[in-house]
Amino acid sequence: MSDFPRSFYITTPIYYASGDPHVGHAYTTISADILSRYYRQFIGGDKVYFLTGTDEHGVKIAKNAELAGLAPQVYVDQVAESYRQLWQDLNISNNDFIRTTEERHEKFVRFFVEKLKDNGYLYEAEYEGLYCVGCEKFIAEKDLVDGKCPDHQRAPETLTEKNWFFDLNGKHSSRNLLLEVKDLIHSGELKILPEKMEKEVLGLLNQDLPDFSISRNKQNVKWGIPLPWDDNQLIYVWADALTNYLSAVDGSDWWPAQVQLLGKDILKFHAIFWPAMLLANGYALPKVIFSHGYFTVDGQKMSKTIGNVVDPVEMTKQYGSDVTRYLLSTNCPFGDDGDINREQFVEKYNAFFANHLGNYVNRILTLAHKYYDGKVPARDVSLEKDWQNQVDNAWLVYHQAAEHVELEKMIKVPTELIQSANEYITKLELWKVMKENPEQAAPHLYNLLEVLRHSALQLYPIIPEGASKILEALGVGIDGQSAWGGLASGQALNQLGILYPRLENKQ
């Protein structure tokens, strides 16, 4: 059995509130929810803290608000609400939802950057960049088309402004934070997973990483948290956003996070800058930074211009929370890129929910009602040995998968148990035995029901709604025992009917 942490603090990134939720956001959040629910089952509900939220400052948001004709705060209120709604619809069990425009956060960020300054890690310097007058902001060289801003068809000017910089390289303080982060990654104290992402981070650390600025001139960025000691500056969104992982749990002992999930686009910030900031202010580092992959859709990059965007809201509306959770989280090994094939949604639904899980549930509950009065029949320990071994082993594999954050492997375990149970029924022709000699078949049905109980417990983190219904029908709870023999003979069983109707594939 694997070693469980004493407590489990898990975070998703806070999502940038410049638009509606994306399927990638849903993927990260579902993954975090699966782990949260898993740990709640096995180390206790009060030992798990699951944080998500929204990042609500910055130029882009101010601009989008203006385009929508709304005040920035009104705009982000709406966006935050759409995230909240989606998480609710997806059965996400987050303990907190932090917004960077909340007072508790802003207060902490001011404290945090002030501390960086007091500790000697901030210095003032010139930032030089390409500035587009039309956009009223700095523009990256890679975004230029023929040397011009694509939005305004004009060449940007080179502009300098004074910013406060964070001393990563130890030029202004006694510590070289980049070297320290590198050492901590090498020593395994800070784990970057999957391994290939750790390689990438180490690769970045072997190149020159310049210090980054943690503030912006107020004239260029108008929507943010003021720098406490400098009226002309606002705190740059990254310094603002990363700090949420602390501000949300300030005053408690949840920190350090056990797992911080993120998409690979923001790996550098989380695996290098964030640890450096924590070191500078004397905080512990998160245990694991886990970077998951991206989706392509039908083999292509998801993009609005191609028009192949998968909308998580629509998907949830169409398929419900369990199915959406299943389709997204079991699509590919966690940590790799995966392809979403929408034409396969119905096929995958039928294969797993209707044919496999739903059919099995209906199959054995019907038998129990037909021949055993809807009650858990008597058991016979001498007929349980093989099942007990198999189930024990299944749990071992399951816990190991969870420990390694291999979400796609977690669902394989109960799937295989059910498959074995179906084989068992066929091999013994149990429907016949039940008809002819129900007493003889009784212990076998007990085994089948017990297998269902274990499967449902294992499925619960991934498809909480359906798994809860099944466990309820069996008369047990979600924090049930993973030892064999948890069902009590004589326990009344509910009939569930068709839990997941088969869908016809529209041609």
Add this chain to the structure above:
RNA sequence: CGCGGGAUAGAGCAAUUGGCAGCUCGCGAGGCCCAUAACCUCGAGGUUACAGGUUCAAGUCCUGUUCCCGCAACCA
């Protein structure tokens, strides 16, 4: 020669890090009739992108080539 990942059956993905190329879906044949046209068994389908090399043994290691994809200093 900026850093890194990838190319395996019609589709989507595995392969305990060198040991008989597997899984799911789809497809074909049979079985069963308790269950949702479900379930069970068997089968077809691969020169593992390409060319060399190391090895008793290579999808896996090495060299080269082609193609795809992230990141590349402020982009959530």
